[in-house]
Amino acid sequence: MSTMPPDAILDPLFLQPFVTGLAFAVLLPLLGAYLRLRDEWLAALAFAQTAAAGALLALLAGWPLQAGGVLAAAAAATLKSAFEGAARGVQGAAYAMLLVGSWGVGVLLVANLPLAERLGHALFDGQLYFTERSHLVAALVCAVVGGAALRRLSRPLLQAHFFPDFFRAAGGSARRVHLAFDLVVAAALALATMSIGVMSAFALIFLPPLVAWAWSASWRRALALAVAVGVAAYLAAFVGALWLDQPFGPVLALLLVGFGALSGLVRRLHGGR
Structure with a gap:
């Protein structure tokens, strides 16, 4: 294993991928907090895996x-959205079937299409350092548009969750609000998957809110802490993976798992006192 010299991290060559990933490190934990509120983390993983399969199919079609x-x-x-209101077990089974089916499609395409092999590795390993300008533009647009959409959807989402009767009485439609939010999540995860990989995108949308949930006494504090955890792990992963010449995705995922495990341990020890 070779290592990069420390000053390579400051090379302008890596500024573009750094900003690309940073945009998702801010946006995905925010979206993940609302997914955790609704206990729909498995849907996020299904979206990311489906996006990977969709990208491989687009390669096959020339799109x-x-x-x-x-x-x-x-x-x-x-x-x-078609499963809105169904039993939680039915929803979970549908997400799992979508996840497994998308994974199967993706693996078969990678195995049978020579052109898809490199893309498949990038999608599953998270090769952030090889992203292009188009990824940067997509990430910045996604962060701005997704952030604006989330700000507009935040109040209806919270009202529909905590005060469903009041929300319906005021003329609100939980199904429409949830569909709009799911489309924002799907677009963000799809574009993140193109840049940082399937599991990296899922790790950023799932683990920072998990940590923040345990240490926050208010919703706004939970959002701020989720972003802080996501950005801190991203910075450490970007530097560490580059320095050690390792794939970015696994390093980020392992760091976030470490954050989660450490948070749980400290929380347990703190609660035992």
């Missing part, structure tokens, strides 16, 4: 990869 990923994830989000 733009990002467009294929976003369309596939949006289709998954629309399909999810």
Whole structure:
């Protein structure tokens, strides 16, 4: 294993991928907090895996990869809306079937299409350092548009969750609000998958809110802490993976798992006193 010299981290060559990943490190934990509120983390993983399969199918059809990923994830989000109101077990089974089916499609395409092999490794390993300018533009647009959409959807989402009767009496439609939010999540995860990989995107949307949930006494504090954890882990992973010449995705995922495990341990010790 070779290592990068420390000053390589400051090379302008790595500024573009750094900003690309940073945009998702801020946005995904925010979206993940609302997913955790609704206990729909498995849907997020299904969206990310479906986006990867969609990108590979787009490669087969000669379409733009990002467009294929976003369309596939949006289709998954629309399909999810059909299970709105179903029993939690039915919803979980549907998400799991979508996840496994998308994984199967992706693996078969990688195995049978020579052109898809490199893309498949990038999607599953998280090769952030090889992203292009188009990824940067997509990430920045996604962060701005997704953040604005989340700000608009935040109040209806919270009202629909905590005060469903009041929300319905005021003329609100939980199904429409949830579909709009799911489409934002699907688009963000699809574009993140193109840049940082399936599991990295899922780790950023799931683990920072998990940590923040245990240490926050208010919703706003939970959002702020989730972003802080996501950004801190991202910075450490970006530097560490580059320095040690390792794939970015696994390093980020392991760091976030470490954050989660450490948080749980400290919380347990703190609660035992």
